[in-house]
Amino acid sequence: MSDKYTDHKGRPIIVVTGMGAVTSLGQGIEDNWQALTSGTSGIHKVKRFSTEGLSTHIAGTVDFMQPEEISAPGISYAMADSTTEEALTTAGYGRDGFPGPLYFAAPPVELEWQHRFDLMARSDTGEPGYERLLASAREHKQEKMHDLIQLGTIAFQLAEKFGTKGLPISLSTACASGATAIQQGIEAIRRGDTDAALCVASDGSVTAEGLIRFSLLSALTTQNDIPEKASKPFSKDRDGFVMSEGSAALVLETLEHATNRGAKVLGVVRGVGEKADSFHRTRSSPDGFPVITAISAALEDAGVTAEEVDYVNAHGTSTPENDRMEYNSLHAVFGDHIHDIPISSNKSMIGHTLTAGGAVEAVFSFLTMHNGVIPPTINYDNPDPDIPLDVVPNKKRDASVSTILSNSFGFGGQNACLVFGREAA
Amino acid sequence: MAANNHEVWITGIGLVSCFGEGAELHWNTLGGTKAPAPIIDTEVVAPYAVHPLPEMDWSVQIPRRGDQRQMENWQRLGTYTAGLALEDAGLKENEELCASMDLVVAAGGGERDIETDNSIMQDAMSSNDREKLILDRLPSDLRPTLFLAQLSNLLAGNISIVHKVTGSSRTYMGEEAAGVTAIENAVSRIASGQSTHLLVGGSYNADRPDALLPHELGHFLYRGKGEGIHERQANGGGMRMGSVGAFLVLEEAEHAKKRGAKPYAKLSGVASDLGSRDKDKSSSRLSGMADKLDLTENGPDAVVSGATGVSDATSIEFEFLKQQFGDGLATRAYGTEIGQPLEANFPAGVALAALALKHDGFYPPFEDGENPAPQSVSKILVTAIGHFCGEGMAVIEKA
Numbered sequence: 001m002s003d004k005y006t007d008h009k010g011r012p013i014i015v016v017t018g019m020g021a022v023t024s025l026g027q028g029i030e031d032n033w034q035a036l037t038s039g040t041s042g043i044h045k046v047k048r049f050s051t052e053g054l055s056t057h058i059a060g061t062v063d064f065m066q067p068e069e070i071s072a073p074g075i076s077y078a079m080a081d082s083t084t085e086e087a088l089t090t091a092g093y094g095r096d097g098f099p100g101p102l103y104f105a106a107p108p109v110e111l112e113w114q115h116r117f118d119l120m121a122r123s124d125t126g127e128p129g130y131e132r133l134l135a136s137a138r139e140h141k142q143e144k145m146h147d148l149i150q151l152g153t154i155a156f157q158l159a160e161k162f163g164t165k166g167l168p169i170s171l172s173t174a175c176a177s178g179a180t181a182i183q184q185g186i187e188a189i190r191r192g193d194t195d196a197a198l199c200v201a202s203d204g205s206v207t208a209e210g211l212i213r214f215s216l217l218s219a220l221t222t223q224n225d226i227p228e229k230a231s232k233p234f235s236k237d238r239d240g241f242v243m244s245e246g247s248a249a250l251v252l253e254t255l256e257h258a259t260n261r262g263a264k265v266l267g268v269v270r271g272v273g274e275k276a277d278s279f280h281r282t283r284s285s286p287d288g289f290p291v292i293t294a295i296s297a298a299l300e301d302a303g304v305t306a307e308e309v310d311y312v313n314a315h316g317t318s319t320p321e322n323d324r325m326e327y328n329s330l331h332a333v334f335g336d337h338i339h340d341i342p343i344s345s346n347k348s349m350i351g352h353t354l355t356a357g358g359a360v361e362a363v364f365s366f367l368t369m370h371n372g373v374i375p376p377t378i379n380y381d382n383p384d385p386d387i388p389l390d391v392v393p394n395k396k397r398d399a400s401v402s403t404i405l406s407n408s409f410g411f412g413g414q415n416a417c418l419v420f421g422r423e424a425a
Numbered sequence: 426m427a428a429n430n431h432e433v434w435i436t437g438i439g440l441v442s443c444f445g446e447g448a449e450l451h452w453n454t455l456g457g458t459k460a461p462a463p464i465i466d467t468e469v470v471a472p473y474a475v476h477p478l479p480e481m482d483w484s485v486q487i488p489r490r491g492d493q494r495q496m497e498n499w500q501r502l503g504t505y506t507a508g509l510a511l512e513d514a515g516l517k518e519n520e521e522l523c524a525s526m527d528l529v530v531a532a533g534g535g536e537r538d539i540e541t542d543n544s545i546m547q548d549a550m551s552s553n554d555r556e557k558l559i560l561d562r563l564p565s566d567l568r569p570t571l572f573l574a575q576l577s578n579l580l581a582g583n584i585s586i587v588h589k590v591t592g593s594s595r596t597y598m599g600e601e602a603a604g605v606t607a608i609e610n611a612v613s614r615i616a617s618g619q620s621t622h623l624l625v626g627g628s629y630n631a632d633r634p635d636a637l638l639p640h641e642l643g644h645f646l647y648r649g650k651g652e653g654i655h656e657r658q659a660n661g662g663g664m665r666m667g668s669v670g671a672f673l674v675l676e677e678a679e680h681a682k683k684r685g686a687k688p689y690a691k692l693s694g695v696a697s698d699l700g701s702r703d704k705d706k707s708s709s710r711l712s713g714m715a716d717k718l719d720l721t722e723n724g725p726d727a728v729v730s731g732a733t734g735v736s737d738a739t740s741i742e743f744e745f746l747k748q749q750f751g752d753g754l755a756t757r758a759y760g761t762e763i764g765q766p767l768e769a770n771f772p773a774g775v776a777l778a779a780l781a782l783k784h785d786g787f788y789p790p791f792e793d794g795e796n797p798a799p800q801s802v803s804k805i806l807v808t809a810i811g812h813f814c815g816e817g818m819a820v821i822e823k824a
Contacts, residue, residue, distance in 0.1 A: 053560050106598055108577060110534045111638065113559055120546060128550050129543030130634035134473075137641040138648075146643030147813075151533060151577070152599025156814055159699055167697035167815055169606045170599040172532075172577045180595060184610075191617040192429065208559055216569035276528065276594035278585040281495060281573050290591065411573070412582025414594060 004424070005256040007270070008303035011190050013424050017263040018091025018251035019363045020083030023350040024060035024244055027082060029090075033367050036375040037396045041228030041349050043242050049208045056220045058227040059206045060244025060351035067204075073109040073148045075204025079247035079356075080104070080154055084162055084200050087249035092263050097163025100194040100253070103184040104155035105177035105201030106170040107355045111149050112207060119145075154202065164198050174410030175317075177201055178248065178358030179418055183272045185252040195257040201359035202247035214243055217282060219319060231352075232379035233316035233345035234323050234391045241317040244351030248359035255424055267366040268421040270403075271302025277413030284325045284409065291329040294415040295405065299333070302419035304403055306334045309341060309419075311374055311399070313365045313406040316345025317352050326407060327387040342399065344377040344392040358408035362418060365404045369422040374399050433615045434681050434688035434824055435779045437514025437674030439506040439626065442763040442773070443476040443667060446505075448513055448689075452780045455762060460791045463762045465651050465665070466632070474650050475631040476667030476764030478502065486512075487587055497536040497574035500583050503628030506670030507584045510624060514674035515686060520589060522684075527592045527620045528581055529611050531603035531627035531768040535575030537635040541566045580628065590624055601731070601809050602697070603627065604771030605817025609695040611675050612819075621680040626672030629766040637666060645735055645812050653761035653792030654734045662736030664812055667764015671772035673779075678824075688824035689779035694718045697817040702737055707816075711745045714818050718806075724749070725806035725820065726799055727787050728756040729778040731770045733812040742810045755798050761791040771809040771817055778805040778821040 007013050021028065024042030025035035035042070042060045048070065051057040065082065067074035088098065116133060123136035147153050155168040173180040178201035185197030214220050221240035223230040231242045258265055275297065277290035284291060299306065315326055330338045346364050347353075353360050368374055373396050380393035402422040409415050438448040443464040445454070454461055466477040483493050483501050486508030493501060511517040516526070545562050552558045573579050578596040585591050597607045607625050614620040630636060640646050647663030657663060681688060696714035700706055715721060728746060732739045739758075746756060759777055766773060781787050782805065787798035809817040 050556050050560060052557065054564065108534060108575070110537075111635075113555070116542070116546060117549060117555055120549070127543075128547045130539060130638065132546070133638055134634060134641055137638060137644075141644045142642040146639060146645075149639055149642075150600055150813070152602050152815065155599060156602075156699060160701075167602055167606060167609075167699045167817070168599075169597055169610065170603070172596045172598055173594065174576060174578050184595075187614070187619060191613055191619065193613060208556070209563055212560075212563045212567065213572040213575075216564065216567060217572060274593045276581075276585045276591040278589050278591050281570075281579065281582055281586065410578070411576060412578045412594070413585050413591070414578065414582075 013255040014186055014189050014252050014269040015255050015258050015265045016250050016267045016269060016366055017253055017258050017265060018087035019266060019366060020086030020249040021360060021363045022062060022079045022082050023246035023353060023360060024062055025350055027064065028086060036349055036364060037373050039376050039378045039394060041378060043227045043231055043351050045227055054211060055215050055222045056211060057224045058230055058242060060242055061206045062204060062245040071112050072107055072205040072207060073154065075245065076107045076202040077154050077157065079204055080158055080200055080202035083247040083249035084158055087251050088162060091251040098198055100164065100196035100198060101166050101188060102155060102159050102164040102168035102198045103181040104158060104168055104170050105181040105355050105359060106151060106154055106172060107203040107205045109149055109151060115145055158200065173414040174412050175354055175357055176408040176410035176414040176416040177355040178360060179408035179416040181359055182250060182362055182418060183416055186269055186272050189252060189254060196253035198251055199359065200249040201356040203353055203355035204245045206243050206245055211243060229379050231318045231348050233318040233348050233377055234384055234387050234389060235380055236382045236384040238318045238320060238323060240319050242351035244353045246350060246353035246356045246360050248356055248363045250359060250362060267369055268424050270304065270421045271298050271419040273297025273301055273417045275415050277415060282411050283321065288325060288329040288332060291325065291409065291415050292332045294417045295329060295333045298417035298419050304419055306337060308403050309405050311368060311401045311404050312341055312343035313361050313404055314343050314345045315407040315409050316347050318347060323387060327389060339388055342374055342390050342392050342397065344375055346375060348378045361406055365406050365420050369401045369404060372398060372400055374401065429617045431616050431618055432678035433612050433692040434676050434678050435673050435690050435692055436676045436681050436686045436688055437510045438689060438776045438779060439510030439513060439672040440776050441502060441506050441670040443479055445479045447509060448780055452784055455788050456781065456784060456786060458789055460789045463651065467650065469632045470634050470637055473637055473646060474665055477632050478630060478668035492587055495570055495573060496583055499536060499628050499630040500574060500580045502630055502670040503580045504583045504587050506626065506628055507624060507672045508588055510672035510674050511588055516674060522622060523589045525592045526590045527623040528584060528590045528594045529607045529623065529625040530581040530596045531607040532577040532580045532596050532598060533768050534577060536633060538567060538571055539635060600767055601770050601811035602815030603768040605697045605809050605815065608771055608775060608819065609697055612692055612695050615675055615677050622676045624672060624674055626772040627769040628670035629668060629769045631666035631668045631764060640664060647734055654732050654739065654758035655792055655794040657734050658736060658739065662734050662739060664733045664735055664765040667766050669763055669766030669769045669773050671769045671776050673772060673776060690782040690821045691824040693820040693822050695819045699815055704741060707741045708745050710816060712749065715749055718818060718820050725804050726802040728754060728806045728808060729774045730756050730758045731774045731809035732758040732760055733765045734760055735812040738810045738812055742808060753796055755787060755796045757788045757791050757795060774807040774809060775819055775821060778807050782821060782823050
């Protein structure tokens with residue numbers, strides 16, 4: 001293997017050759033990028049179900065797909081199918097299969113209320129409740145419903161349809177899942193297990209119960225009046241995230257593999273860092289140690305100094321705690337230099353796509369470098385004085401960006417940070 | 426480039442099943458001359474039979490009551506069993522090695538609030554606006570922290586919090602395949618030098634109607650009582666779910682030697698695949714996996730089988746084993762004894778194989794129709810053929 005194909009640690013250089021995205025802003029890379037750079041919000045009043053009496057009525061639902069069924073697994077699959085197809089097409093992989101494994105960041109799926117009521121209606125046996133649900137299932141086999149709510153199903157179906165190799169991995173690291181899917185691809189390629197990996201993430205789990213659960217944890221914004229203004233990362237009056245849906249897919253392969261097959265390189269995956277937090281189920285260690293460690297590890301892994309990072313794609317959820325913690329941790333790693341680096345949150349426009357977030361934002365990061373345009377943090381009308389960052393407020397900015405740090409943090413102490421480059425270093 | 430030649434040792438086992446807790450307890454119970462009658466509860470989720478959770482004193486491994494309260498039983502079971510594995514490996518409360526230890530958990534979805542669900546379904550019978558009913562009831566009836574007991578990755582989160590395992594943390598999902606991919610990934614990382622010590626496993630709580638429902642939808646549950654995996658096949662087959670926690674400490678051999686840790690066994694290789702359950706295609710995939718594990722020339726001395734009891738998958742597996750390795754192979758379908766623990770199935774099989782190798786023995790037949798154990802066993806094949814898809818195999822050998 002020649003030097004031009006290996007990185008500073010002698011490992012194969014990993015590039016991205018295909019990408020796909022679906023968010024509340026639209027289907028496909030083009031629509032998303034157009035909306036993202038024009039500062040458009042995809043957040044709206046929820047139409048899928050009634051929100052009467054709830055404290056949050058808004059979300060970034062994806063209402064334009066045609067899923068087989070309107071349910072978390074149904075919508076998640078439809079989006080994942082779309083982004084995978086787009087990514088493989090861009091990468092030049094046809095229907096002959098993909099020469100590597102699938103890493104799928106899978107949404108939480110389970111039986112939903114519509115399914116329970118459907119089962120209840122099919123039987124009179126036993127007391128209403130689980131007794132009757134089980135009786136109903138005994139009396140009438142529900143193969144489709146069974147398949148739908150197995151946690152591995154979406155990945156199994158994607159693997160079979162698109163012909164990826166072997167047993168796919170369905171994973172969850174909560175709101176860091178999208179980044180973890182990419183991390184798994186990086187690690188597999190570096191191990192020499194494969195020359196290429198398909199990394200997909202999808203989350204279509206905005207249901208009434210989903211919204212209520214996050215509300216009960218006080219995680220969501222209640223600024224319902226003007227939905228498109230509700231997600232305001234780094235603003236003083238931010239009060240929670242907006243629950244959203246989306247999917248992204250990325251084709252990772254070694255530079256050598258991409259070069260040999262004449263594929264166009266869209267960007268370079270330079271490094272990844274991870275550190276778990278043992279402090280609390282939903283909150284980060286007050287000293288920021290795990291996040292600081294994850295960021296530092298990502299830079300070290302990528303062989304990049306803090307000075308070389310010229311844009312940060314923030315986790316930036318718009319919760320009071322996350323944005324402050326993210327700033328403090330970045331400041332600890334970058335020092336005052338962080339105040340000179342543009343940093344924006346795509347979530348100001350697309351909300352928090354949860355399981356899909358890290359992958360969606362990775363796709364947007366590659367577009368940022370490729371187009372030389374930084375998408376803004378919109379709704380930045382009331383800066384938080386404690387977070388003195390250049391958040392690329394409200395309007396996109398033309399800039400030559402060659403190295404990006406992208407952060408993802410999740411409940412359960414999950415912290416995963418990725419470093420991307422425009423060209424092979 | 427990765428070398429992929431580091432030897433992977435199993436240096437700690439945590440195991441909880443209907444028989445009780447601890448690796449040694451399981452060897453003492455299952456490894457004698459005659460297999461025990463399985464412990465089966467026909468009341469906890471009647472009319473189904475399950476291998477129930479044994480009586481547990483959670484505070485032994487989860488000392489803070491606040492931590493216990495934040496979990497439901499599948500998480501308590503997993504967190505508890507992870508603690509047993511760490512203790513067994515001599516790593517519990519070793520702050521430095523836990524802080525650098527990687528964590529891979531095979532997890533399903535969490536548990537529901539049965540009382541709340543049942544009550545809403547009862548009220549729904551007389552409601553003409555069910556959407557409104559849900560909106561009225563859930564915000565007040567759901568415990569705010571229940572969500573955290575439902576997120577798949579929060580088992581890993583709880584293990585980090587309670588046992589301070591924080592090197593890295595990934596949760597794999599997808600029923601039996603979750604356990605297979607978790608162990609396969611763990612082994613690859615250690616073999617390639619990406620990790621030196623790692624905690625991997627899963628847990629499953631069968632004692633709940635909401636856990637059984639997804640399987641009954643596909644008619645995968647066995648409707649009879651105490652029949653073993655083989656015997657069940659005459660009655661149409663099916664799964665009898667079992668509450669199990671199974672965690673392993675995997676360690677790069679040199680890393681273990683340096684700290685004076687003894688291995689149960691070495692994990693020589695893992696293979697997995699996915700495809701249609703057409704009989705010929707499945708067989709050829711299983712042969713391919715055996716080939717990848719170098720079993721074609723040198724077969725295993727015995728098999729610890731994760732057969733679920735579901736007819737299609739079980740007959741495909743048993744026929745493959747017979748064809749590939751001959752009639753006389755000693756195969757132990759442990760589902761007969763501890764039930765089918767879904768995500769924890771493969772980790773439990775690997776644990777049982779490692780235990781036998783450490784004790785220089787094997788298990789007696791778990792039911793009629795299983796061949797007697799051979800004189801000496803130094804290489805065991807562990808299988809996990811998912812009840813509806815996904816397949817895994819591991820080779821465990823004397824270290």
